[in-house]
Amino acid sequence: MEFPIVALVLLIVAIALIGALFKVPGPAGRYKARRLMTENEAEFFGRLVVALPDHYIFPQVAMTALIEAASSNKKTAHSDRLRIAQQRADFVVCDRSCRVVAVVELDDRTHSRSKDEIRDGRLQQAGIQTVRFQSTSKPGVGAVRTAVLAAVAVEDGSTPGFAVSASAEKVGQPQSVERILTAEAGRWKPSVPRPPADSHQ
Numbered sequence: 001m002e003f004p005i006v007a008l009v010l011l012i013v014a015i016a017l018i019g020a021l022f023k024v025p026g027p028a029g030r031y032k033a034r035r036l037m038t039e040n041e042a043e044f045f046g047r048l049v050v051a052l053p054d055h056y057i058f059p060q061v062a063m064t065a066l067i068e069a070a071s072s073n074k075k076t077a078h079s080d081r082l083r084i085a086q087q088r089a090d091f092v093v094c095d096r097s098c099r100v101v102a103v104v105e106l107d108d109r110t111h112s113r114s115k116d117e118i119r120d121g122r123l124q125q126a127g128i129q130t131v132r133f134q135s136t137s138k139p140g141v142g143a144v145r146t147a148v149l150a151a152v153a154v155e156d157g158s159t160p161g162f163a164v165s166a167s168a169e170k171v172g173q174p175q176s177v178e179r180i181l182t183a184e185a186g187r188w189k190p191s192v193p194r195p196p197a198d199s200h201q
Contacts, residue, residue, distance in 0.1 A: 036059060036060055037059055037060065040106070040108075040135055041059065041090065041106055043138075044091075044106050044133070044135075044138055045057065045059055045091065047138070047140075047141055047144055048091055048093070048104065048144060048148075050141050051141045051142070051144040051145040051148065052093060052144075052145060052148060052149075054095075054096065055093050055094060055095055055096070055101070056093075056094045056095075056096070056098065057091055057092070057093060057094075058091065058092045058094065059090065059091050059092075060088050060089075060090070061088060061089045061091075061092045062087070062088055062089075063084040063087040063088060063089060063119075064081070064084060064085065064191065065191055066089060066092065066100060066103070066123065066126070066128060066190070066191055067084065067122060067123060067125075067126040067128070067189065067190060067191055068081070068189060068190075068191045069081050069187060070125075070187050070189040071187045076187070077187075080187055084122070087119065089103045089104075089105070090103075090104060090105045090106050091103070091104040091105075091106075092104075093148060093152070100128055100190070101129075101151075101152045102128065102129050102130070102131055102148055102151040102152055103123055103128055103129070103130045103131070104130075104131050104132075104133070104148060105130060105131070105132045105133070106132075106133055106134075106135050106138070107132050107133065107134055107135060108134075108135040108136070116132070120132075125187070125189070126189050126190045127190065128190070129151035129152075129154045130151070131147050131148050131150075131151045133147075
């Protein structure tokens with residue numbers, strides 16, 4: 001009777017050792033660090049900091065931290081949340097009270113113009129203007145400051161219109177983009193209540 005018991009114990013120990021050797025990651029998973037910004041983005045971040053000393057600059061901000069679905073229809077709101085769930089803003093510009101005043105995007109060749117315009121339209125619905133620069137032709141500090149402060153003026157209501165790319169004026173939107181923006185009208189709002197605008201220095 002002792003031999004079967006010893007054999008069973010050895011079998012259990014062997015199974016435990018094999019399991020330890022080929023252990024599958026548990027619910028916690030396995031992760032490694034990644035860079036917050038590319039070298040190109042980090043260099044441009046430095047330009048923004050110098051260009052806007054009276055503002056805070058936050059890189060790689062989730063879109064869900066900036067806007068949220070405003071539809072009263074639960075199914076539509078859920079669908080809208082999924083549309084932006086994986087999106088991030090390259091840089092968010094805030095005033096000294098941490099009120100969002102503009103989003104800055106550094107576009108490269110992977111960007112889709114129509115998708116960018118839809119995304120900009122969603123931010124605009126929530127009162128957030130977008131300024132876009134081309135990564136291959138980044139402007140100097142002075143031009144960056146002028147473009148971003150122009151968007152701040154739009155956001156504050158002192159200048160009508162929509163902030164455009166610093167490198168080129170937008171031409172007519174594709175019909176599909178216009179249809180999407182029209183269909184989504186009123187479906188986006190800021191993720192947090194926006195306090196009254198302070199005077200910008």
